[in-house]
Amino acid sequence: MPAVEMVGVSKTYRGRGGQPLKALDGLDMVVGSGGVHGLLGPNGSGKTTSIRALLGLVGVDGGSGTMKVLDQPVPSGLPGVIGDVGAMVETPLFFPGFSGRRNLRLLAETAGVPSARVEECLELVDLRERADDRFKGYSLGMKQRLGIAAALLKAPRLLILDEPSNGLDPAGIRDVRELIRRLGSDGRTTVLVSSHLLAEIQQVCDSVTILARGRRVASGPVAEVLSRAGTGDVRVVVPDPAAAAAVLSAAGFSVSPTPDGQVLVHGAPAPGQITRVLAEHGHYVEELVRVTPDLESAFLAITGERA
Numbered sequence: 321m322p323a324v325e326m327v328g329v330s331k332t333y334r335g336r337g338g339q340p341l342k343a344l345d346g347l348d349m350v351v352g353s354g355g356v357h358g359l360l361g362p363n364g365s366g367k368t369t370s371i372r373a374l375l376g377l378v379g380v381d382g383g384s385g386t387m388k389v390l391d392q393p394v395p396s397g398l399p400g401v402i403g404d405v406g407a408m409v410e411t412p413l414f415f416p417g418f419s420g421r422r423n424l425r426l427l428a429e430t431a432g433v434p435s436a437r438v439e440e441c442l443e444l445v446d447l448r449e450r451a452d453d454r455f456k457g458y459s460l461g462m463k464q465r466l467g468i469a470a471a472l473l474k475a476p477r478l479l480i481l482d483e484p485s486n487g488l489d490p491a492g493i494r495d496v497r498e499l500i501r502r503l504g505s506d507g508r509t510t511v512l513v514s515s516h517l518l519a520e521i522q523q524v525c526d527s528v529t530i531l532a533r534g535r536r537v538a539s540g541p542v543a544e545v546l547s548r549a550g551t552g553d554v555r556v557v558v559p560d561p562a563a564a565a566a567v568l569s570a571a572g573f574s575v576s577p578t579p580d581g582q583v584l585v586h587g588a589p590a591p592g593q594i595t596r597v598l599a600e601h602g603h604y605v606e607e608l609v610r611v612t613p614d615l616e617s618a619f620l621a622i623t624g625e626r627a
């Protein structure tokens with residue numbers, strides 16, 4: 321059973337002049353159970369809107385598709401499963417003059433969660449030692465981790481985090497990344513995390529849905545999405561790159577030189593053919609490497625947009 325399912329979901333906002341703005345345009349998304357799933361897209365592509373729609377915080381266009389969370393239809397079945405869903409959407413609100421612990425205890429009381437769970441969550445996000453400091457004195461990273469702790473209070477089966485790394489410094493980003501990885505590998509939690517940071521998704525997620533203009537443009541295991549968007553380029557190191565490039569070009573390969581004196585052969589040719597043609601002309605290959613794209617180039621290739 322997928323943890324999240326969206327099929328053909330659209331959401332139209334009214335712009336300032338009343339003109340329609342399609343934030344979601346027939347969006348499909350399937351998040352399998354367990355692990356970390358990334359929702360990746362440039363600003364304005366519909367990440368927050370889709371998360372808000374899944375949580376029933378925003379209504380979608382009438383008759384525009386279906387959504388399920390933990391196998392329950394959204395919004396009608398949400399009351400039955402919302403206790404198993406933890407979410408952090410936008411910066412969470414806490415009382416600035418209260419400590420992290422007191423803030424969490426208040427939330428736990430409201431949700432009927434025992435206070436022992438507050439301590440567990442503080443431990444999970446590594447805030448135990450600073451739990452009695454006032455919230456307003458926390459760094460942005462600590463505030464964000466407290467927000468994640470709040471989302472974890474109910475020991476959710478599905479944890480949804482909207483841009484949890486936003487505004488964090490590198491150390492904060494690393495802490496949040498490690499936390500997400502830990503949660504996603506505990507065997508019971510599915511984490512859905514949105515980001516416009518390609519490296520973030522690449523480092524932390526098992527699978528990914530890529531959005532552009534409110535639509536899914538790619539999805540699957542991160543490694544698969546990357547290889548599908550693969551350029552098929554091969555980088556060749558030879559003693560005389562200019563002559564080797566001329567030979568390859570004459571043999572019908574599409575080639576270009578690299579600034580560091582290597583030859584880039586485009587378009588997924590079998591590497592064996594490259595070495596054979598070169599050897600026939602007295603050029604002996606010192607090194608031959610397939611170029612693996614990172615998520616950034618894959619993303620640009622897929623969406624034609626800059627993140």
Ligand SMILES: Nc1ncnc2c1ncn2[C@@H]1O[C@H](COP(=O)(O)OP(=O)(O)OP(=O)(O)O)[C@@H](O)[C@H]1O
Pocket residue numbers: 333334335341342343361362363364365366367368369370516
């Ligand atoms: N309440 C709203 N009223 C009108 N338009 C909105 C509203 N919320 C979002 N939009 C528009 O819908 C589109 C999608 O926005 P959304 O916030 O879902 O994107 P996003 O991918 O989360 O981007 P970001 O990372 O910038 O938050 C944008 O064009 C945005 O301006």
